[in-house]
Amino acid sequence: xxxxxxxxxxxxxxxxxxxxxxxxxxxxxxxxxxxxxxxxxxxxxxxxxxxxxxxxxxxxxxxxxxxxxxxxxxxxxxxxxxxxxxxxxxxxxxxxxxxxxxxxxxxxxxxxxxxxxxxxxxxxxxxxxxxxxxxxxxxx
Amino acid sequence: xxxxxxxxxxxxxxxxxxxxxxxxxxxxxxxxxxxxxxxxxxxxxxxxxxxxxxxxxxxxxxxxxxxxxxxxxxxxxxxxx
Numbered sequence: 001x002x003x004x005x006x007x008x009x010x011x012x013x014x015x016x017x018x019x020x021x022x023x024x025x026x027x028x029x030x031x032x033x034x035x036x037x038x039x040x041x042x043x044x045x046x047x048x049x050x051x052x053x054x055x056x057x058x059x060x061x062x063x064x065x066x067x068x069x070x071x072x073x074x075x076x077x078x079x080x081x082x083x084x085x086x087x088x089x090x091x092x093x094x095x096x097x098x099x100x101x102x103x104x105x106x107x108x109x110x111x112x113x114x115x116x117x118x119x120x121x122x123x124x125x126x127x128x129x130x131x132x133x134x135x136x137x138x139x140x
Numbered sequence: 141x142x143x144x145x146x147x148x149x150x151x152x153x154x155x156x157x158x159x160x161x162x163x164x165x166x167x168x169x170x171x172x173x174x175x176x177x178x179x180x181x182x183x184x185x186x187x188x189x190x191x192x193x194x195x196x197x198x199x200x201x202x203x204x205x206x207x208x209x210x211x212x213x214x215x216x217x218x219x220x221x
Binding site: 039047050051128134137138 | 191193196198214
């Protein structure tokens with residue numbers, strides 16, 4: 001059994017999904033930003049952001065993902081999130097504390113800001129990894 | 141924590157899990173697995189583990205279902221064992 005042949009997407013499905021995507025992405029960003037104080041966090045927010053792109057691809061055609069996010073950018077951001085995570089830990093080391101000890105960071109509330117940066121790194125990596133799996137499954 | 145609500149959700153999730161293993165049509169199996177994820181998500185919310193429930197709703201019921209449906213379309217729809 002193969003994937004059904006590509007059909008021109010129905011205009012109702014297309015319009016509804018396209019108008020839904022920004023709200024899903026806004027919710028994903030909210031989940032990432034409030035991960036340290038409420039349920040949610042980088043992983044869940046990243047999955048929600050990835051799901052918004054999956055919805056966009058399902059509503060339109062398979063070239064949409066490649067059009068919105070080029071494959072090189074997807075691979076680069078998978079690594080960039082990990083780099084952000086590990087880089088903040090190394091910055092903490094350089095400032096004289098332990099790895100990922102946010103205490104000496106030069107911000108007003110160093111632990112909140114440090115955790116936020118970590119969550120953003122996790123969110124970027126999870127979103128890019130989920131979309132990479134999705135792209136590889138579609139193009140397999 | 142409401143005991144009777146917990147019990148109903150647990151019975152529904154066990155029914156969905158057993159049906160997902162037993163059914164021959166793999167696409168139906170994927171849909172039953174998504175339903176199982178939904179009931180587990182409700183169960184976890186009801187027991188106070190909101191963070192786990194959030195992950196279950198986003199990953200279990202959302203993204204993995206899409207991945208499984210694509211995989212079923214790329215391979216075979218009927219289970220042979």
